[in-house]
Amino acid sequence: MIIRLSRCNLACVGCDVPHTWDWSRFDPRLHSRRFSVDELASWALGSSAQLVVITGGEPLLQQPQLVPLVRCLANAGRWVEIETNGTCAPEPALTVVTDLFVVSPRLANAGARLVPAQRINPAALEAFVACGQAVFAFAVRDHSELDEIAELEQQFALAPIWVMPAGTAATTVLAELSWLAEAAVLRGWHVSTRLQSLLRGGPASQ
Ligand code: SF4
Structure with missing residues (x-):
C-alpha cells in the first residue's frame, strides 16, 4: 500500500509526481485531500497489505503528523517505509516507529532552480546514516552522475x-x-x- 503525501520543498525538473506540489499546473483542490491521522490510519489498516510505503512529495514536511500515523501502523504489525528526498532530518520519535527510510538525495541535474544548499542537507543525511535504518537510492540519467553519487557516498558515508x-x-x-x-x-x-x-x-x- 502506498500513502502519497502532498507538498514538496523541492521543485525538481522531471519530477514524476508534480501533481503533489506544482500548483502552477495542478489544482491542489483536485489533486489532494485533507485527512486526519486517525482517518488515514483507519483507511490503511482496512487493507490486508503488510507493507505500507509513505511517499510524496516530501513526507517529512509533515513529520509531527507522521509520528502518530506510523506508530499506529507499526502497532498493528505493518512494516512501514518512508521515501524522502533527504532534506529533512528525521526526529527520534519517527525513527523508533519507522522500519526503513528510502532516502533519495537529488543530484545536480535535478534542476537549475535547485542550488546545492536546497538539495543536500548535510545534517539530515548524517541523521539518516546515524539512525541505521536508511538506504540511499538514486535515479541515474547518465554516467557523469555516478561520480557525483560516489562523492556523496564518501562525504556522508552513505550505505x-x-x-x-x-x-x-x-x-x-x-x-x-x-x-x-x-x-x-x-x-x-x-x-x-x-x-x-x-x-x-x-x-x-x-
Ligand atoms: S523531491 Fe521528489 S517529489 Fe519533490 S520535486 Fe523532487 S522529484 Fe518531485
Whole structure:
C-alpha cells in the first residue's frame, strides 16, 4: 500500500509526481485531500497489505503528523517505509516507529532552480546514516552522475546505495539497465530494476 503525501520543498525538473506540489499546473483542490491521522490510519489498516510505503512529495514536511500515523501502523504489525528526498532530518520519535527510510538525495541535474544548499542537507543525511535504518537510492540519467553519487557516498558515508535508471518508460529503463548494472556492481552498489516502471510503463518521453 502506498500513502502519497502532498507538498514538496523541492521543485525538481522531471519530477514524476508534480501533481503533489506544482500548483502552477495542478489544482491542489483536485489533486489532494485533507485527512486526519486517525482517518488515514483507519483507511490503511482496512487493507490486508503488510507493507505500507509513505511517499510524496516530501513526507517529512509533515513529520509531527507522521509520528502518530506510523506508530499506529507499526502497532498493528505493518512494516512501514518512508521515501524522502533527504532534506529533512528525521526526529527520534519517527525513527523508533519507522522500519526503513528510502532516502533519495537529488543530484545536480535535478534542476537549475535547485542550488546545492536546497538539495543536500548535510545534517539530515548524517541523521539518516546515524539512525541505521536508511538506504540511499538514486535515479541515474547518465554516467557523469555516478561520480557525483560516489562523492556523496564518501562525504556522508552513505550505505547501502541503490541505483536505478531514471525515467518511467519500460523501454527506457530496460535500455539503461545494462550499462548501469555493470558500473554499479564495480562500485559495490545495488541495482534496482525499477519494477514499478516495468509493470506500469509510462510515456516513452519520460
Ligand atoms: S523531491 Fe521528489 S517529489 Fe519533490 S520535486 Fe523532487 S522529484 Fe518531485
